[in-house]
Amino acid sequence: MQQSILQYLRCPVSQEPLELKIYEENERSYNDETVKEITAGLLSSPNGFIYPIVNGVPRMQMESFLEFGDFIKKHHDNYKDVKSDLQKRFGFIIKQGVKKHRKVKQSFGMEWSIFDYDKDKTWIFGRDERKERFLKEINANTEDLKGKFSIDVGCGNGVLTSAISEFGLISFGIDVSDSIERAYENNTQLNVHYIQADLQNLPFQTQFFDLIYSSGVIHHTNNTELSFSCIAEFIKPAGKLYVWLYHPIDNLKHHALNRLRSFTNKLPLKIQYLLYLIFLVPQALVKARLKGIKRNWREQLINFFDVLSPEFRFEHTIEEVETWYLKREFTKPEVTINEYYGFGLHGTKRTKN
Numbered sequence: 001m002q003q004s005i006l007q008y009l010r011c012p013v014s015q016e017p018l019e020l021k022i023y024e025e026n027e028r029s030y031n032d033e034t035v036k037e038i039t040a041g042l043l044s045s046p047n048g049f050i051y052p053i054v055n056g057v058p059r060m061q062m063e064s065f066l067e068f069g070d071f072i073k074k075h076h077d078n079y080k081d082v083k084s085d086l087q088k089r090f091g092f093i094i095k096q097g098v099k100k101h102r103k104v105k106q107s108f109g110m111e112w113s114i115f116d117y118d119k120d121k122t123w124i125f126g127r128d129e130r131k132e133r134f135l136k137e138i139n140a141n142t143e144d145l146k147g148k149f150s151i152d153v154g155c156g157n158g159v160l161t162s163a164i165s166e167f168g169l170i171s172f173g174i175d176v177s178d179s180i181e182r183a184y185e186n187n188t189q190l191n192v193h194y195i196q197a198d199l200q201n202l203p204f205q206t207q208f209f210d211l212i213y214s215s216g217v218i219h220h221t222n223n224t225e226l227s228f229s230c231i232a233e234f235i236k237p238a239g240k241l242y243v244w245l246y247h248p249i250d251n252l253k254h255h256a257l258n259r260l261r262s263f264t265n266k267l268p269l270k271i272q273y274l275l276y277l278i279f280l281v282p283q284a285l286v287k288a289r290l291k292g293i294k295r296n297w298r299e300q301l302i303n304f305f306d307v308l309s310p311e312f313r314f315e316h317t318i319e320e321v322e323t324w325y326l327k328r329e330f331t332k333p334e335v336t337i338n339e340y341y342g343f344g345l346h347g348t349k350r351t352k353n
């Protein structure tokens, strides 16, 4: 974490500014600039919540103080008291956070641990292809983006978060899973910041971002419209909100996959890994080869995890999502992507006058 972002971070519970304690810093070079980064530290909120910075990444979920208890204990004299005080005052919401995120973290953590940053494409796109598609998705030219604040909500492997900063954006990426650690390690750009956070409780001031981008994420939460509503709070007036979502597909194969998921997503992850690798990846590789599509075994495996592992995977229509924008004082959204699995659309937040 670069110290410069402290001014933008807020406690996700109370929205208050945070105090920073640095335990360890390292120098890191980006192109021809070298900056100091905090590799270990602690963010404290006036309401008592604490958020550790572990391996360079701020961990800003309500339950992060439990998950990283051993790390905090090493640096904090009265961790035990802080922990019991928080559990006394906020026990219910903390427990809910743990329960809500357990499966999402496991399945997507596993999915992105397979990704090879040197060799793999994300879905079917290389870094530059994704950058190009991004401009189409949000219908912008690069001039519009310079110096603007953007957030990639549910950034996964973080490749896009990093790539789009090359348009001059100050680019934040958040994800609930541990994929955020590899996203941070593999980032090559200075103006990119990764945070582990829940999109339903973002650690920023409301109305902070010029652009909120979220591709293939909010339909994987317990309630897609609730998640849309939560992230929409963080857009500035005249800012753009883009989401890509699955739509219903009416064919036998799709219905069969949806059925299969209700069984596979309950299996232990190691079993899922072996099942997909042994029974599904080989035939998918052959099929792709016959169609002249280049996809390696990891890319295929990630795809199977994405389809068969998530606890939640809701589908929505364009008309339904349009109403979500209109209800929240956005302009009528423009659909920029409409393809086999889903669609992407963006709307602009109305200014008050």
Ligand SMILES: C[S@@+](CC[C@H](N)C(=O)[O-])C[C@H]1O[C@@H](n2cnc3c(N)ncnc32)[C@H](O)[C@@H]1O
Residues within 6 Å of the ligand: 104, 105, 108, 109, 122, 153, 154, 155, 156, 157, 174, 175, 176, 177, 179, 197, 198, 199, 200, 214, 215, 216, 217, 220, 221, 306
């Ligand atoms: C299918 S991946 C999409 C990743 C990326 N947006 C992309 O287009 O490649 C969905 C991501 O959403 C993240 N996610 C799911 N629920 C989340 C939540 N409540 N808060 C933040 N991230 C979440 C998962 O961890 C996962 O990395």
